[in-house]
Amino acid sequence: xxxxxxxxxxxxxxxxxxxxxxxxxxxxxxxxxxxxxxxxxxxxxxxxxxxxxxxxxxxxxxxxxxxxxxxxxxxxxxxxxxxxxxxxxxxxxxxxxxxxxxxxxxxxxxxxxxxxxxxxxxxxxxxxxxxxxxxxxxxxxxxxxxxxxxxxxxxxxxxxxxxxxxxxxxxxxxxxxxxxxxxxxxxxxxxxxxx
Numbered sequence: 001x002x003x004x005x006x007x008x009x010x011x012x013x014x015x016x017x018x019x020x021x022x023x024x025x026x027x028x029x030x031x032x033x034x035x036x037x038x039x040x041x042x043x044x045x046x047x048x049x050x051x052x053x054x055x056x057x058x059x060x061x062x063x064x065x066x067x068x069x070x071x072x073x074x075x076x077x078x079x080x081x082x083x084x085x086x087x088x089x090x091x092x093x094x095x096x097x098x099x100x101x102x103x104x105x106x107x108x109x110x111x112x113x114x115x116x117x118x119x120x121x122x123x124x125x126x127x128x129x130x131x132x133x134x135x136x137x138x139x140x141x142x143x144x145x146x147x148x149x150x151x152x153x154x155x156x157x158x159x160x161x162x163x164x165x166x167x168x169x170x171x172x173x174x175x176x177x178x179x180x181x182x183x184x185x186x187x188x189x190x191x192x193x194x195x
């Protein structure tokens with residue numbers, strides 16, 4: 001994988017603007033998370049600790065921007081076309097060692113979350129599709145992977161619609177340390193790959 005390649009700070013799709021996270025977006029992120037706590041707590045472990053103080057979100061977004069600039073992870077806020085409302089977040093990161101052992105080298109993993117009132121409209125598919133294209137064209141990925149908790153059935157709609165192949169469900173012993181919605185280590189992970 002080419003590690004010296006960078007991603008653009010802003011990506012436009014038919015309906016969305018994907019913008020590199022920045023500290024100034026803390027209020028937008030806070031509003032989206034706070035408005036969707038029950039929805040997010042049902043699918044992502046980090047939401048159990050929400051709501052977050054604005055200062056905590058500002059620090060996290062500053063760290064996210066630094067990782068983006070360093071080329072170690074690329075998180076984008078998913079915004080409406082007017083860039084006035086945060087719909088969710090999508091990102092890319094190099095596959096960890098366990099994922100490389102499972103799928104092979106040249107892996108970039110993508111993930112996403114949406115606020116409750118933005119689900120069911122194809123936004124996650126649109127954002128993940130754009131980032132998948134960038135992983136191949138700009139980062140030199142040979143494979144893009146989406147992993148999710150098998151009990152989170154709505155999450156598998158995105159890789160299905162984008163033409164990812166399902167590798168199946170693998171136990172924690174194969175992909176250790178993946179977090180379940182309740183904050184525990186999930187016993188298994190569903191893995192999807194696009195080449």
